Structures are given as C-alpha cells and as structure tokens.
Amino acid sequence: MKKHVIILLAGFVFAIFSNYSPVAAESAKMEPATHHYTLKRTQHAIHVDGRLDEAVWKAAEPVRLSAKNGGEPEQATTVRMLWDQHYIYFAFDCVDSHIWSTMKKRDEPLYNEEVVEVFIDADGDGTTYLELEVNPLGTLWDGYIFNTEERRVGILAWNSLDIRWAVHLDGTLNERSDNDKGWSAELALPLTDIYTAPNMPPRAGDRWRLNLYRIDLPDGAGKPGEGSAWSPVSGRTFHDPDRFGEVIFSDEVVK
Numbered sequence: 001m002k003k004h005v006i007i008l009l010a011g012f013v014f015a016i017f018s019n020y021s022p023v024a025a026e027s028a029k030m031e032p033a034t035h036h037y038t039l040k041r042t043q044h045a046i047h048v049d050g051r052l053d054e055a056v057w058k059a060a061e062p063v064r065l066s067a068k069n070g071g072e073p074e075q076a077t078t079v080r081m082l083w084d085q086h087y088i089y090f091a092f093d094c095v096d097s098h099i100w101s102t103m104k105k106r107d108e109p110l111y112n113e114e115v116v117e118v119f120i121d122a123d124g125d126g127t128t129y130l131e132l133e134v135n136p137l138g139t140l141w142d143g144y145i146f147n148t149e150e151r152r153v154g155i156l157a158w159n160s161l162d163i164r165w166a167v168h169l170d171g172t173l174n175e176r177s178d179n180d181k182g183w184s185a186e187l188a189l190p191l192t193d194i195y196t197a198p199n200m201p202p203r204a205g206d207r208w209r210l211n212l213y214r215i216d217l218p219d220g221a222g223k224p225g226e227g228s229a230w231s232p233v234s235g236r237t238f239h240d241p242d243r244f245g246e247v248i249f250s251d252e253v254v255k
Ligand SMILES: [Ca+2]
Pocket: 046, 047, 048, 049, 050, 051, 052, 053, 054, 186
C-alpha cells in the first residue's frame, strides 16, 4: 500500500519518503484506540444534501464529540457513519447558537474558522492519513497529511475527484442578532481515495484509525473557542494519531 502513497506524492515529498520504509511503519507503535465504532452498511442511497433525514441516518449509531478534557462541550456535536461498496459516509449534526464562517474556496485554511473534520489513518501507521474538513458555507478542505516527529506536511493539492458533500443550516450565517439552532454536514468519501487501506474494498473486521472533530468559534477568528473530538486529543493539535479512535467495518446492514 505504501507504494500507492509514494506514487501519489512522488516529487513533492520524495525527499521525505526516501527515508521511509514499510518496516519503519510496521514497527511504529501506536497507542491502542480508546474509542471504537462499528461501521455498518447501508443498502439505501444517501442523498448528500446536508439534511440528515434519511431513515438509515436515524438508525445509525450516534457518537457525541467531547471537549478536550473529555467532558461535555459547550455546543453538542453528534456524528454518525455508514458505508457501502463505494463510499464511507459521515453525518455531522452541530448544535450552534451562532453559525459563522467566511471561506468559500476549496483548501482555504478552514481550520481557522468554524468547521467539522475527519481524519482517517487506514493502515494505522500514525504517519500518513487523509484529512477532510467542511465549513458551514459548504467549503471543502481535503488533503493528505504526512506527520512524523520531525515535521508535518499537508498535501492540500490532493483533491478527491468523486467526493460528495453538502451542508444544511438551521439558522442564519454570520448574523449575530438572532439565535441559530445549528448546522449539519453530510459527506460521501469514495473508499478508493483511501490509498493506505489494508483491503480495498474493505472487509468485515477491518479496523481503521479515525477521528472526528469540530471547531466552534462563537466570537470569530482568533478569539477563544472550542475544539471537540470523538476520541479526545492530548494537547492543542488534532494531529495526534495515537489518540485517534477506531472504526470496525461490519457487514451488518443498518435497518
Ligand atoms: Ca441527506
């Protein structure tokens, strides 16, 4: 699987990869995941419109994001995940009294504003993983991350060709004079974008390290806000693969 990554990133980070071997990846010891999620299949099409009104979403197991200390965040976020033969699906449901974001171009630094995020380290090497972000304007950030003790590189020039995503707002964007209810984001990520997956298509029982995040900034950029996570991270950064949770692929069909 590593050779696919090398092909993908050849040239841009060749110097880094030239020191990188599968042996090193296998010997890297990840901390075991503390949070697990059984990823069930859907046999019903999911209309990726940002509205989480499909019966299969209602039936999917929810997870709640936690504050940094593991406690309840100021504003709740519920996430559900499903898969089928082509995609892995994510549904973020964000309670939000003030929905705010300004960035409209793909791969802008959405993480400086309000956003939801997915990190996927399919081979669990703690080094190479996919990062996705969607903001309330429906702007996408997608890229591959190469994260070692020495440096962290984000290959944001990588774009998923077939990803589908959408948001739905229950409130008014960037309007302080009223109280919003929240916003939701729906993503369908092609499984074939996950170059580091041990099996493609995944098999029942496959385990991918993965984490889910949200940034809420009620007072805008640069002001105190809240980062929440499915599997809480240890420090300031979300780029903490040792703390990623784990999804377990299942052939069980969600009803
Ligand atoms: Ca939908």
